[in-house]
Amino acid sequence: MMAHHTKTDLDTLAQNLWQQYSGRELKPKDRLAIPPQEMPSQAPDERVANMDEVALGYTEDQVKVESLRCLQCANAPCVKGCPVGIDIPRFIAKAAEGDFAASVSVIKESSMLPSICGRVCPQESQCQLTCTVGKSLKSIDKAVNIGRIERYVADWESSTGKRENPEVAPSTGKKVCVVGSGPASITAAADLRREGHEVVMFEALHKAGGVLVYGIPEFRLPKRIVKEELDALAAMGVKLEHNFLVGRTAKLHDLMERDGFDAIFLGTGAGLPKFLNIEGENLVGVFSANEYLTRSNLMRAYDRKKAGTPLYHSKKVAVFGGGNVAMDAARTALRLGAEEVTIVYRRTDEEMPARREEIAHAKEEGVKFLYLHAPLKILGDEKGKVTQVELITCELGEPDASGRRSPVEIPGSEALYDFDTVIVAIGNASNPLIEKTTKGLDVNRRGNIIVDEETCATSMPGVYAGGDIVLGAATVILAMGQGRKAAKAMNAYLAGREESA
Amino acid sequence: MFTILEKKKLSAEVFMMKIEAPHIARERKAGQFVILQQGGDFAERIPLTIADADTDEGSITIVFQAVGEATHRLGTLEKGQAIENVLGPLGQPTHIEKFGKVVCVGGGVGVAPMHPIAKAMKAAGNDVKIIIGARNKDLVILEQEMDTIANELIVCTDDGSYGRKALVTEPLKELCEQWKPDLVVAIGPPIMMKFCTLTTKPFDIPTIVSLNTIMIDGTGMCGGCRVSINGKTKFVCVDGPEFDAFAVDWDNLLTRLGTYKPQEQDAHHRCHIGLEIKEGEA
Numbered sequence: 001m002m003a004h005h006t007k008t009d010l011d012t013l014a015q016n017l018w019q020q021y022s023g024r025e026l027k028p029k030d031r032l033a034i035p036p037q038e039m040p041s042q043a044p045d046e047r048v049a050n051m052d053e054v055a056l057g058y059t060e061d062q063v064k065v066e067s068l069r070c071l072q073c074a075n076a077p078c079v080k081g082c083p084v085g086i087d088i089p090r091f092i093a094k095a096a097e098g099d100f101a102a103s104v105s106v107i108k109e110s111s112m113l114p115s116i117c118g119r120v121c122p123q124e125s126q127c128q129l130t131c132t133v134g135k136s137l138k139s140i141d142k143a144v145n146i147g148r149i150e151r152y153v154a155d156w157e158s159s160t161g162k163r164e165n166p167e168v169a170p171s172t173g174k175k176v177c178v179v180g181s182g183p184a185s186i187t188a189a190a191d192l193r194r195e196g197h198e199v200v201m202f203e204a205l206h207k208a209g210g211v212l213v214y215g216i217p218e219f220r221l222p223k224r225i226v227k228e229e230l231d232a233l234a235a236m237g238v239k240l241e242h243n244f245l246v247g248r249t250a251k252l253h254d255l256m257e258r259d260g261f262d263a264i265f266l267g268t269g270a271g272l273p274k275f276l277n278i279e280g281e282n283l284v285g286v287f288s289a290n291e292y293l294t295r296s297n298l299m300r301a302y303d304r305k306k307a308g309t310p311l312y313h314s315k316k317v318a319v320f321g322g323g324n325v326a327m328d329a330a331r332t333a334l335r336l337g338a339e340e341v342t343i344v345y346r347r348t349d350e351e352m353p354a355r356r357e358e359i360a361h362a363k364e365e366g367v368k369f370l371y372l373h374a375p376l377k378i379l380g381d382e383k384g385k386v387t388q389v390e391l392i393t394c395e396l397g398e399p400d401a402s403g404r405r406s407p408v409e410i411p412g413s414e415a416l417y418d419f420d421t422v423i424v425a426i427g428n429a430s431n432p433l434i435e436k437t438t439k440g441l442d443v444n445r446r447g448n449i450i451v452d453e454e455t456c457a458t459s460m461p462g463v464y465a466g467g468d469i470v471l472g473a474a475t476v477i478l479a480m481g482q483g484r485k486a487a488k489a490m491n492a493y494l495a496g497r498e499e500s501a
Numbered sequence: 502m503f504t505i506l507e508k509k510k511l512s513a514e515v516f517m518m519k520i521e522a523p524h525i526a527r528e529r530k531a532g533q534f535v536i537l538q539q540g541g542d543f544a545e546r547i548p549l550t551i552a553d554a555d556t557d558e559g560s561i562t563i564v565f566q567a568v569g570e571a572t573h574r575l576g577t578l579e580k581g582q583a584i585e586n587v588l589g590p591l592g593q594p595t596h597i598e599k600f601g602k603v604v605c606v607g608g609g610v611g612v613a614p615m616h617p618i619a620k621a622m623k624a625a626g627n628d629v630k631i632i633i634g635a636r637n638k639d640l641v642i643l644e645q646e647m648d649t650i651a652n653e654l655i656v657c658t659d660d661g662s663y664g665r666k667a668l669v670t671e672p673l674k675e676l677c678e679q680w681k682p683d684l685v686v687a688i689g690p691p692i693m694m695k696f697c698t699l700t701t702k703p704f705d706i707p708t709i710v711s712l713n714t715i716m717i718d719g720t721g722m723c724g725g726c727r728v729s730i731n732g733k734t735k736f737v738c739v740d741g742p743e744f745d746a747f748a749v750d751w752d753n754l755l756t757r758l759g760t761y762k763p764q765e766q767d768a769h770h771r772c773h774i775g776l777e778i779k780e781g782e783a
Contacts, residue, residue: 288723299546299717
């Protein structure tokens, strides 16, 4: 494991590099020689005792040095890797010049949420995957740290207090709503409002932000950043209505026919936790990752003195799954006082769907990883509380439909392990509420809403959908991309209605 | 929104509140519930069944017993004040049709959610008999309201301080033997519902119960409310709250309800100090 470097150390290194490389003509060879800038972070032993953000963000010199590493490729492979097509070389060039205001405005041409995406986007499988620098240096870890630069300029903007909200066109007299307040809905709401429509955002919970608030922990995405985005929407005139569950508080048809909404965007997310359906899954001490994280994040149960929502007292925690949510749950459990937390995953490190960075952070913090093990059943005591988990050892077989080698159980390798808590983090299915309460809205076999790929239009005229409710559990940036796509089509749809009216 | 239009203390620990909530009032049906959150960022979300609604006035009525920190806090609010968050109506409505003879059993504050169901059953042309149970006289609620619906109302208390000294299962068993109902609906403490189930089972009388489990969002997202129904996992918030009583794994339900018992006892004690409420006075 790498030794921990303090932010000051890293900044000193960057200052030296900046003096060495700035103010002169750099050849690609020079740029490739600049070492990638490490993200300053809280020391692992400190951060497991708090909920504060782990990654601290680049210093000014670090961001400028990192930006110098970009080759400004004419074919810009990074842009092709970005789901929303941000003009990456251009924003990095501005950052290298120290013109952060210009840099962030380049990003905002294509992305609404740079401070969020700079933190939670899987850059290593998108823009940074195709980066020429990484390819030349034969390591994805050496690609230009595009996400960290993005985060820096976005944070810079909010720290200046001079954040500019998009201009709102004169009123069109049209009324639209977005259902849900996660990344897809935030993006759609902004783009719809910009066009001059009246926009209402419906959120079921008492706090808006969707998965950004109830799912992703504070130590990975501070809630003040999400709040800033929601405040920006409010400043643009988007009306946020809490405690409104579409399908129950009002049905979709009623919103259109009775309440006068001209178009609707559904961004309700994938809010239905999957379970393994193994014996013992309803014992006391078994939680879905959603429940575990929601208690800690949304209900703020991590603050035991103030929170009304209780937390289970855990000592030995098993987390089933290998995605980002599993990492979030494991790292949360450590922060909530568990003595030992183990990720139980059926395949190996290589196949883990979680971001490398999250896996590395979890390991640094002391989360244990038990690879090639699959849960068979959960055992409890006479009070119905979890005491043990039966696991079976697996080996990797042939690749499955996902292209990953599938785990094959080895007969006779079953063994019992002591745990008092189990967190199931094996993904989410789509919440069927709107589909079940709306006639004429087509969904696929998995319950995802079927949309036109280009426009995000559903089977119901005037109703559009995007994000996890369409994609299944995906990423923030993909949700955002769909929100944007849908809003564009909705704006066209509404303009068309105006003409024909 | 969510202004308290009326507040009544039904007994030492039980409150009735009429809340302005026009959307919920318009959509709600018998058997559905709401989730409330009151007291700022750190406050707990609590599920409560809707006892009544008035669509003209745009109000819903809730009845709750101050048992935990959140319900105690709710109980300190007065008419004219507003509740911060009320989400609903949640869950599946009660299946109402003409079954014939229906017995409605309500225990403790469970009488409140039973009220709209009994009313709807009666309106659907059923012959309705109602059993109300409470620990003592002071905790008997909505007796008059139920009396206007029921063809026969039986009130029992555990200590005999009012009505018949019996558990609700006694008169229920007698009705099963003599009146032979076509359906029994039981709502109350889980242990009461379990024993109602054990009472009707030998007579093979279809029995419906309304479960009130641990819950956070109430939209199917957290899965904290899961119960085992005929060996299959169901979510009370979206699949329920009502289930076929014979299919419920009662022992699992009861142990799951105890998940946070140590923390809850701690919180109960804390809120009595914090809100300066004397023990027994909510």
